[in-house]
Amino acid sequence: MNDQLIIFDTTLRDGEQSPGASMTRDEKVRIAKVLERMRVDVIEAGFPVASPGDFEAVKAVAETVTESIVCGLARAVEKDIDRAAEAIKPAKRGRIHTFIATSPIHMEHKLRMTEDAVLERAVQMVRRARQYTDDVEFSAEDAVRSDIDFLCRVFEAAIDAGARTINVPDTVGYSIPQMWGERMKTLIERVPNSDKAIWSTHCHNDLGLAVANSLAAVLNGARQVECTINGLGERAGNASLEEIVMAVRTRRDVFQCDTRIDTTQIVPASRLVSNITGFPVQPNKAIVGANAFAHESGIHQDGVIKKRETYEIMRAEDVGWSANRMVLGKHSGRNAFRQRLKELGIEFRTEQDLNTAFERFKDLADKKHEIFDEDLQALVTEADLEQENEHYRLVSLKVCSQTGEVPYATITLAVNGGEKQSGAEGSGPVDASFKAIERIAGSRGTLLLYSVNNITSGTDSQGEVTVRLEKGGRIVNGHGADTDIVIASAKAYLNALNKLIVPAERTHPQVGQPI
Ligand code: KIV
Ligand code: ZN
Numbered sequence: 001m002n003d004q005l006i007i008f009d010t011t012l013r014d015g016e017q018s019p020g021a022s023m024t025r026d027e028k029v030r031i032a033k034v035l036e037r038m039r040v041d042v043i044e045a046g047f048p049v050a051s052p053g054d055f056e057a058v059k060a061v062a063e064t065v066t067e068s069i070v071c072g073l074a075r076a077v078e079k080d081i082d083r084a085a086e087a088i089k090p091a092k093r094g095r096i097h098t099f100i101a102t103s104p105i106h107m108e109h110k111l112r113m114t115e116d117a118v119l120e121r122a123v124q125m126v127r128r129a130r131q132y133t134d135d136v137e138f139s140a141e142d143a144v145r146s147d148i149d150f151l152c153r154v155f156e157a158a159i160d161a162g163a164r165t166i167n168v169p170d171t172v173g174y175s176i177p178q179m180w181g182e183r184m185k186t187l188i189e190r191v192p193n194s195d196k197a198i199w200s201t202h203c204h205n206d207l208g209l210a211v212a213n214s215l216a217a218v219l220n221g222a223r224q225v226e227c228t229i230n231g232l233g234e235r236a237g238n239a240s241l242e243e244i245v246m247a248v249r250t251r252r253d254v255f256q257c258d259t260r261i262d263t264t265q266i267v268p269a270s271r272l273v274s275n276i277t278g279f280p281v282q283p284n285k286a287i288v289g290a291n292a293f294a295h296e297s298g299i300h301q302d303g304v305i306k307k308r309e310t311y312e313i314m315r316a317e318d319v320g321w322s323a324n325r326m327v328l329g330k331h332s333g334r335n336a337f338r339q340r341l342k343e344l345g346i347e348f349r350t351e352q353d354l355n356t357a358f359e360r361f362k363d364l365a366d367k368k369h370e371i372f373d374e375d376l377q378a379l380v381t382e383a384d385l386e387q388e389n390e391h392y393r394l395v396s397l398k399v400c401s402q403t404g405e406v407p408y409a410t411i412t413l414a415v416n417g418g419e420k421q422s423g424a425e426g427s428g429p430v431d432a433s434f435k436a437i438e439r440i441a442g443s444r445g446t447l448l449l450y451s452v453n454n455i456t457s458g459t460d461s462q463g464e465v466t467v468r469l470e471k472g473g474r475i476v477n478g479h480g481a482d483t484d485i486v487i488a489s490a491k492a493y494l495n496a497l498n499k500l501i502v503p504a505e506r507t508h509p510q511v512g513q514p515i
Contacts, residue, residue, distance in 0.1 A: 003257040005248055006198060006224040008042040009035050009241055011273060012061070013073055015232035016046070017511065020448065020468055021277040022475050024499060025057040030381075031229075032061040034272055036068045037345045038265035040241075042095060044226075047073040047511060048087035049080040055087050062091035069135065071095035073511070076125035085132035096129040097167070098122075099139035102146040102154055110514050119154050123161045130162035138163035139202065144170040148183070152190045159193045165224060166197045170213060173206025173236060181216030188221045200224035203239045205231060210239035215247055218255055229273040230281055230288065242266045242287040242319065250314055267320030268344065268377065275381065278449055278466035278477045287319055322373050330365040334358050337376075344373060346380050357383050367483045368462070374455045378462055378481040382491075391501050392441060392494045395419060399429040399486055411436040411490065430489045437490065441497050445469035449477075452485055465492040469500055476500050 012028050015021060023031070028045065035043050045061035046054045062070045070091040072084035076098050088094030100111070100122050107113055113121070122138065129136040138158040140151055155166050168184060175183070184201065188194045201217035201224070203210040214225050231240030245263060248255045270288035274281050283291045293316040295301045303310035328340060337358055341347070348354040360379050365371055395412040409432035410423040422439040426432030430450070449468035454461040463485035467478040478496025482488035 002223050004223065005218060005255075005257045005259045006041045006200075007241065007245065007259050007261055008044065008071070008200065008224050008226045009040045009228065010044040010202075010226050010238060011035070011228040011232055011241075012057070013044040013046050014226075014234055014238050014511075015228040015273070015277075017234040018232055018237070018277070018279065020475050020477070021232060021279060022477070023057075023276055024476075024502075025053065025060050027276045028057045029060050029064050031269070031272060031276065032065050032068075032070075034265060034269045034345070035229075036065045037262070038269055039260045039262050040068050041260065042069040042071050042224075044071040044073060044097060046087075049074065049077075049083040055083060058084075058087035059090060062088050062094060066092045069093045069095050071097050071137070074098045074125075074129070075511075075513075076100040076121050078125070078128060081125055081128050081132070085129070088133070093135065094133050095135040095137055095165075096133055097137040097139065098125050098129055099141050099167075099169075100125070101141040102151060103142035103144075104147065105145060106142050112514075115150055119150075119157055122154055123157050126158050126161035126163045134162075134164070136163050137165035137167055137200070139167035139169055141169060142171045143168045144172065144174050144180075144183075148186060148190075152187065155187060155191045155197075156193055159191070159197045164197055165200050166191075166194075167200040167202050167224070167226065168217070168222075169202035169226075170204055170210075171202075173204035173210065175203070175213050176207070176209060177212045177216035180213040181220040184217040184222050185220040198223050200226060202226035204234065205236040205238065208236070210237065211243045211247070214239040214244055215255075218248065218257065223257070229269050230279065230285070232273060232277065232279060240286075242270065246287050246314060246319065263318050264320045265345065269320075271374070271377065272381075275378075275464060275466070275479060276477065278451060278468055278479075280451065280453065287314075292316075293321060328361070328365070328371040328376070329369065330362075332365070332371075337361055340373075341376060341380070344376060346377075353383075364462075364483070368460050372456045375462060378455050378464060381479065382481055391416065391498050392437075394487070394490055394494055397433060397487055397490050399433060401429045407432045409433040409436040411440070413437070413440055413494070415440065429486045433486055433490045434493050437493055437497070443469070443471065443497055443500060445471040445497070445500055448475065450489070452489070455481065463488045465489045467492040467496045469496045471500055474500070 045058040048055040048058045058072045072088045074080035074084040084096045199222045201214050201222040203213040227239040227241040231237040245261045283289045300311045393414040398410045401407040406425045407429045412421045420440045422436050424435035426435050448470050451466045453464045455464050462481045464481045465488040476496050476499035478492045480488045480491025
């Protein structure tokens with residue numbers, strides 16, 4: 001049996017279907033670059049027909065990524081396939097992923113189509129996709145609740161029509177591991193041309209079983225797993241990439257296969273996705289949670305000091321937690337700065353970009369004694385944010401906050417080449433700052449989320465703030481980082497406003513929409 005397990009990452013498509021996790025084109029490209037560095041085999045970059053913004057994002061990823069296959073999703077509809085084909089055209093290797101529902105409940109109530117019509121449509125659309133690329137994937141949506149005989153017929157026909165990958169989704173997160181493994185085994189055994197395709201599994205986490213179900217499918221012959229960073233995804237999420245990859249790597253003895261993933265990129269990718277989407281990672285999350293490698297009990301600590309393997313089955317540094325965390329300081333030079341960023345996989349396009357980032361680093365080093373990898377990553381993210389459509393920019397912020405007094409913020413913003421000033425009271429310094437900004441911007445956006453995380457430990461740490469705003473059904477996430485969390489909050493609010501101002505780049509993708 002083939003011993004390579006293909007990792008198909010759908011953070012940018014199914015992950016983005018998490019309410020509130022919408023990403024801009026530039027953010028998607030940033031995540032795609034990290035996925036490529038991680039050696040993800042396939043990056044599903046979006047659903048091009050959903051909106052012009054989605055189309056542009058898939059196209060931008062296809063233009064940027066060269067090492068991974070770039071995939072666009074399409075319902076089994078002509079216009080979807082044509083749009084996906086157009087979006088992936090610049091890719092060195094592009095895939096079209098087309099799907100149609102096969103369960104009685106979906107066919108009767110959503111599609112209003114008979115089994116024969118669904119089968120016929122699947123065949124036609126796989127053939128159409130094959131006119132654009134040799135790399136076509138076919139999915140039977142809601143395979144978990146589909147009749148097994150019908151599934152076998154659809155998959156056989158899709159392979160005959162030219163699908164190279166057959167994906168079996170548990171769309172609603174209904175299965176349990178033993179049944180899911182059994183289903184994969186039965187399909188591979190019963191579909192007569194099953195050896196002409198790679199079998200793939202795509203599980204949702206409604207019962208908390210997405211990873212377990214995916215692994216059961218792997219044990220029964222699946223050689224592609226569809227997953228997302230941090231398990232982000234529709235409702236309770238998708239199977240988490242980091243858990244799948246590390247389970248297979250750590251228990252190769254059981255799985256008899258492995259991935260190409262560079263696991264040291266896992267923690268940076270997790271941080272970036274969490275930062276961009278504003279979805280924090282719970283501390284006890286396997287692999288990427290802050291406590292995943294922390295030993296609290298004395299007995300465990302003693303054991304680990306004597307021999308690490310007594311209590312650790314994986315090494316923290318193998319998944320990207322840096323052992324030597326203090327990296328640079330005030331006296332570090334430009335070369336050390338460039339070298340450390342290079343080690344983190346961040347390179348500058350021009351000397352000018354490097355110089356600008358280095359100046360920011362020096363400013364930060366003046367405020368903060370020790371600079372960690374996480375600070376460097378935040379610094380580069382900040383620089384990227386500033387390049388994105390800056391309509392409003394923070395010039396200065398003064399906040400008076402005193403026991404027994406109402407906090408008051410005075411703010412100056414650069415707006416379209418000029419400067420505007422305003423002031424407001426609030427229930428706290430952050431509230432006052434946001435109100436002062438709104439006096440200038442008058443956005444009438446609704447604040448859905450405000451969160452602050454310390455990037456590293458210690459009270460001199462930078463605070464990383466996410467602000468989620470909604471207006472007219474559109475949701476955006478703004479980010480800001482600073483050693484002063486009120487300033488970080490103002491920056492995050494302005495970043496969100498700058499995104500809201502850009503004409504609706506995308507609407508929320510509607511994968512389940514009838515054909
Ligand atoms: O969950 C699902 O069925 C999907 C398909 C589009 C593969 O995301
Ligand atoms: Zn899905």
